Amino acid sequence: MPASRFDFSEPPTAVIVMSRNGMSVHVDVFDVGDKRKGLLILDGIGCSGWAFRRVIPELVAEYRVALMHYPGHGSSPLPSRPWMLGMHDLADVAADVIARLEFQRPTVLGFSMGFQVALELYKRHRDLVGALISVAGPSGHVLSSFQGTDVVGHILPLVRSATRHAEDWTGRIWRRVIPSKWLQWIGLQTQLNAERIEVDDIELYLAQIARMSPELFVDMLGEAAHHSSDDILPRIRVPSLVIAGGRDRFVSLPTMQEVASRIPHSRCVVIPEASHALPAEFPMELAEHVLTFGQTRPGVPP
DSSP, X not given: OXXXXXXXXXXXXXXXXXXTTSOEEEEEEEOOSOOOOEEEEEOOTTOSSGGGTTTHHHHTTTOEEEEEOOTTSTTSOOOSOGGGOOHHHHHHHHHHHHHHHTOSSOEEEEETHHXXXXXXXXXXXXXXXXXXXXXXXXXXXXXXXXXXXXXXXXXXXXXXXXXXXXXXXHXXXXXXXXTOHHHHHHXXXXXXXXXXXXXXXXXXXXXXXXXXXXXXXXXXXXXXXXXXXXXXXXXOOSOXXXXXXXXXXXXXXXXXXXXXXXXXXXXXXXXXXOOTTHHHHSHHHHHHHHHHHHHHOOOOOO
């Protein structure tokens, strides 16, 4: 991901982390000054920072920020067996990133699928997590309420089979179709707040997805659709914040409110005009909520 995508005079520090499961991941570290508080951003499927390029410059006022590129995303190499990549694998990689950066119980922010990874991280390595933030992120079964139906979940197995049996063909089509202007138009008309999001944000997002393996993208979507960390929600004992978009048609507002209601002592904030692309549409508002949470977050009874 080009450093120029962020509003910094100096590029982020690139850190390569070799995880315990043999995967190598790239981490962008934004460290302006001497800060004790760490913030680890776990992005959505196909994402490696596009939605946070105007958020991170605000967050570095209080945090040392790390943005992890999942295996096969952004600057991280494709894993040898992408179809075996589960949420528990990504959580273990995140734990290794925290250890490598010597973060002391950082705040872990999960965007979209990234919150599923954050919950799995808390479940498997809870001593490493100091606080949790969901940004348009469900606890699981991400496709169950897409557009108010589970039809995508039924079609997904057919798509996964197609990508595995025609990898070269699907790869060529993928790289040609994903960055196209008509796909941008469809997104603006159906899923996004066209008055808030910038076209270059959409272009960056589609470019990042187009560079991915289509097999990896579809398999991770399938993993997110079947995975659930609902069981851990009532047992969370760290400060937690849920930030939802009132116009999110991918992860509905009722779904997000249900997540917040099941986490003890959590806070829920709704940005009424935000879609699923909340960080890109309302970067200043998101940064303000995260910073306020970091400054005033309450203790949680054991």
